[in-house]
Amino acid sequence: MLEISKVADTLVNQAAIFNCTFKKAWKYYMHPAVTENFSYEDIVSYINEKMKLGQEYLK
Numbered sequence: 001m002l003e004i005s006k007v008a009d010t011l012v013n014q015a016a017i018f019n020c021t022f023k024k025a026w027k028y029y030m031h032p033a034v035t036e037n038f039s040y041e042d043i044v045s046y047i048n049e050k051m052k053l054g055q056e057y058l059k
């Protein structure tokens with residue numbers, strides 16, 4: 001079973017590899033087994049929350 005953290009990490013990496021947005025990476029470069037079990041909105045929300053926590057840590 002995949003964890004949301006691993007899916008989020010994969011999405012970030014796919015967007016970087018293909019030099020595209022998270023949305024495009026989700027639609028075109030993520031495996032269907034992943035996109036069927038997780039929603040794009042949940043993954044992006046998770047990424048945003050982690051980025052927010054990281055920014056607060058740096059303050």
